[in-house]
Amino acid sequence: MVAKRVNVLWAILGVVGGMALGAWYMGSRIQSPAEMAARTAPPEASPILVPVESRVLSSDVVTRGTVRFGLPQPISIAPSTVKGGVGLISSLPRPNTNFGEGEVILSASGRPVFVLQGVAPAFRDMAPGTSGGDVRQLEEALARLGFDPGTVDGNYDQKTSAAVERMYKKAGWDPYAPTREQRAAVVALEREWSDAARAQLAAEATRETAMKAVAAARAIAEQNTRQAALDSAARVGDSRQLADARSGKSLALETERARAAHSATAASADVATQMADRALIVLDPRQTETARAAAEAKLKVARAAQRKAKMEADLAIQTASRETALVDERIRVAEGAVKAARLEGERSVRAALEQQELAEFDVKVASERAQRLNAELTAARAKLGVQVPADEVVFIPSLPIRVNEVTAAVAANASGPVMSVTDNQLSIDSQLPLEAAPLVKPGMKVAIDEQALGIKATGIVETVANTPGTRGVDGYHFYLGVRVETTPVLLAGFSVRLTIPIETSKGAVTAVPTSAVSLAADGTSRVLVDRGGKQEYVTVQPGLSTGGYVEVNAPDDGRLVPGQLVVVGYKIAEPAAAPATVK
Amino acid sequence: MKKTMCASLFAVLLAPAIAAAQAQAPKGLGTEEFGMSPRELVQAIEKTEELIARCMREQGFQYIAADHNTVRAGMSADKQLPGLSEEEFVSRYGFGVSTFYTGLPPQLATGYSPARVGLGERNVQIFRKLSPADQVAYNRALLGDDVFSTLAVALETEDLSRTGGCTRKALTETFKPDQLKASHYNPQDALINKDPRMKAAIAYWQREMKKAGFEYGHPDEIEPDLRNRLSALTEGGKLLVSKMSQDQKAALRKLQDFERLISVKSHKMHEEVLTPVEEKIQEELFSRKVQ
Incomplete structure (x- = not known):
């Protein structure tokens, strides 16, 4: 019984299973005509509606750029000559530290290094007495910092020195006072100057003596000359005799000649007389031999007297001539004595004058040396004020600055490049496509943002290159430089998006999506407005189009207002069996 | 006994469904990545690339939308090197994940890089001309955190969840939300x-x-x-x-x-x-x- 029931149950289950199988198969295969039609019929389209908006339309140029500070420039410390050696760096700033004018950027061997604004680098020690462009830079910086360096004239004077001292003290540092060597140099100069002054006095005394010697020499020469002239005058008579003698008219000589002529004449007459006497005697036979001999002897005596007279006359003439000649000699001697006296006087005067010139030259040299040493001493004394060693100041063209990279290390020599700095102005290097470059002009506002970081800032177009391919961009782009104006965070190093509005609707305008505007057969533009299920075309005047929206102005007021819905397309429902994997 | 009968009854009732499931693929299921048909994949690639280019332009970057052949080349380059069969490649380089790692972005890779192939040579050249900071921003804008998840790689690995930046944004407009999840399965x-x-x-x-x-x-x-x-x-x-x-x-x-x-x-x-x-x-x- 039970087995039978079980068999029946199995049979029923089999029938039910078979019916289910058959029903499922038939159900999956059989389709009604309505189903077929519904499946093949096109889906009903429904309009896609978007609201009319009131919004500001702006056409933008969007590009990217990397933010940076100004171009890094190295900072070098110049060696100081007054210090006589390079110091060791004792403190250094950290990268990204900012420094303003008058701040100490680092210290070396316990001395500060100030940063001041200036175009030319510090290249020498500045001390009282120095002047030049670097001193002017220093004075200008001191004036900016409010330390009153006096007249900004490029001369390091006592006021400049006082201002430097105030700057050091305000920063908490001792000003750089004169060194021991500088003081010793001043003392040595003082000693030299004293010696020179003494030498000058001695030279002046010598000159006075020389001048007196000249006067004395002149007096002596004059006296001697005068004496010689007197002697010469005394010889004037002799001179006349000499003149007569030279002309053969010497009186003594003439006298002697006359006397000789007279004697000769007398002797000749006597001889003639004796000859006549002798002839009378000889011819007179009555004369004795003795008489003849006596006459002969008398003749001989007469002749001898004649010869004697002649000889005496010749002798007298010779003596007279010799005397005349002696007078000439005496005159020449006198004249020579006058000349000699004159020459001697002149020589003495000349020697005295030379001595005077020499003395004056010595005075001049001594005086110049004394003056030079006096000037040097004055300068050296002036330099004993507060000074600025070359390694205690760096001039930077633009301040404030930001430390970019520190290349030196603590305890290293404070000389040469120690770090690089940039200015504090953020700039952006960017580029523009060829077609966008003509639209962007310097001075345009720039919206800066980085969506991933939530950064927003503003900037201004600073540079647009005239030619593509410059400043590191490729030949299909123009370089674009943007200056960051306001930024909530430090953007340096970030890549940011730059949005430059190049055209704007200047206020909110009525705008619709571009796809909502269609062209009518008559060429007018229109939008299809949905009014509670009914759709109506409204003719519009399109304006600025950007960002997927277009400004529309409906000639009839009120026919197109913000909030109304316009058709931008039609949505077709997906067939039920269509692939739905991709949207 | 009763249990056996109930089980048999359920089996009979569900048999048609099981048979149907095993018989054929559901309608609309394609053979390509993400179950797309070849045509759908091409359309998705083209649309995504166009959206990526637009997004990148809005970010201020220049990006040339890669055509689907370029992206497909990037997809095909996965585990492929010239002269090596896939078996040889795997034996030398495994899956090419860690074995080719350098830390450089794909555009700067000189060897095996499906991501670089999928981006296209023009975009690689554009990238290389950028400053280091712009390169980082470019890849962040294009790819987000994972610079190796390019469109080609994401499609090939069928994992869109690792994408970011404009690629992610474009994919959200092209693919369904569940396809963007890591849990999505083809x-x-x-x-x-x-x-x-x-x-x-x-x-x-x-x-x-x-x-x-x-x-x-x-x-x-x-x-x-x-x-x-x-x-x-x-x-x-x-x-x-x-x-x-x-x-x-x-x-x-x-x-x-x-x-x-x-x-x-x-x-x-x-x-x-x-x-x-x-x-x-x-x-x-x-x-x-x-x-």
């Missing part, structure tokens, strides 16, 4: 995996892998695991090999050795055990062999 693969024959094959694969010392439930679990391990080791793929410590380099070498070992074993098992079953089921589903 319906075709899911269908195949449901097959008892495949289940049996995978069970065998699991046992064999376990014998070799690798505990994974499915071959598809290996690559994501390797990527996660590599990401943890390399700070999200941003650590350059040249800047790694000795310990990090040793860990990377260990991971590379592991990748080679497991990939060789898995590849062998896949070819010998899973592929024949998979092809058989695909033939039944699509009435043809799926390429």
Whole structure:
């Protein structure tokens, strides 16, 4: 019984299973005509509606750029000559530290290094007495910092020195006072100057003596000359005799000649007389031999007297001539004595004058040396004020600055490049496509943002290159430089998006999506407005189009207002069996 | 007795459904990635690339929308090197996950990089002309955190969850939300995996892998695991090999050795055990062999 029931149950289950199988198969295969039609019929389209908006339309140029500070420039410390050696760096700033004018950027061997604004680098020690462009830079910086360096004239004077001292003290540092060597140099100069002054006095005394010697020499020469002239005058008579003698008219000589002529004449007459006497005697036979001999002897005596007279006359003439000649000699001697006296006087005067010139030259040299040493001493004394060693100041063209990279290390020599700095102005290097470059002009506002970081800032177009391919961009782009104006965070190093509005609707305008505007057969533009299920075309005047929206102005007021819905397309429902994997 | 009868009754009632499920693939299920048809895949690629280009333009970057051939080339470049068969590639480089890691973005890679191929040469050149900061921002805008998950790689690995940036944004407009999740599974693969024959094959694969010392439930679990391990080791793929410590380099070498070992074993098992079953089921589903 039970087995039978079980068999029946199995049979029923089999029938039910078979019916289910058959029903499922038939159900999956059989389709009604309505189903077929519904499946093949096109889906009903429904309009896609978007609201009319009131919004500001702006056409933008969007590009990217990397933010940076100004171009890094190295900072070098110049060696100081007054210090006589390079110091060791004792403190250094950290990268990204900012420094303003008058701040100490680092210290070396316990001395500060100030940063001041200036175009030319510090290249020498500045001390009282120095002047030049670097001193002017220093004075200008001191004036900016409010330390009153006096007249900004490029001369390091006592006021400049006082201002430097105030700057050091305000920063908490001792000003750089004169060194021991500088003081010793001043003392040595003082000693030299004293010696020179003494030498000058001695030279002046010598000159006075020389001048007196000249006067004395002149007096002596004059006296001697005068004496010689007197002697010469005394010889004037002799001179006349000499003149007569030279002309053969010497009186003594003439006298002697006359006397000789007279004697000769007398002797000749006597001889003639004796000859006549002798002839009378000889011819007179009555004369004795003795008489003849006596006459002969008398003749001989007469002749001898004649010869004697002649000889005496010749002798007298010779003596007279010799005397005349002696007078000439005496005159020449006198004249020579006058000349000699004159020459001697002149020589003495000349020697005295030379001595005077020499003395004056010595005075001049001594005086110049004394003056030079006096000037040097004055300068050296002036330099004993507060000074600025070359390694205690760096001039930077633009301040404030930001430390970019520190290349030196603590305890290293404070000389040469120690770090690089940039200015504090953020700039952006960017580029523009060829077609966008003509639209962007310097001075345009720039919206800066980085969506991933939530950064927003503003900037201004600073540079647009005239030619593509410059400043590191490729030949299909123009370089674009943007200056960051306001930024909530430090953007340096970030890549940011730059949005430059190049055209704007200047206020909110009525705008619709571009796809909502269609062209009518008559060429007018229109939008299809949905009014509670009914759709109506409204003719519009399109304006600025950007960002997927277009400004529309409906000639009839009120026919197109913000909030109304316009058709931008039609949505077709997906067939039920269509692939739905991709949207 | 009653239980047996009830079970029999349910079996009879569900038999048609089971038979239907095994008979053919659901309508609309394609043979390509994410169950798309070849046409749908091409359309999805083209649309996504266009959206990526637009998004990048809005970010201020220049990006040339890659055509589908370029993206497909990137997809095909996975585990492929010229002159090497897939087996040779796997034996040398494993799955190419950690073995080719340099820390450089794909655009700067000089060797094997499916991501670079999929981006297209013009975009690679555009990237290389950017400043270092812009390069970082470019990849962040394009790819988000994981710079290796380009569109081509994401499609090839069928994992859109690792994408980011404009790629992610474009994919959200192109793919369905569930397809963007890491949990999404290719319906075709899911269908195949449901097959008892495949289940049996995978069970065998699991046992064999376990014998070799690798505990994974499915071959598809290996690559994501390797990527996660590599990401943890390399700070999200941003650590350059040249800047790694000795310990990090040793860990990377260990991971590379592991990748080679497991990939060789898995590849062998896949070819010998899973592929024949998979092809058989695909033939039944699509009435043809799926390429």
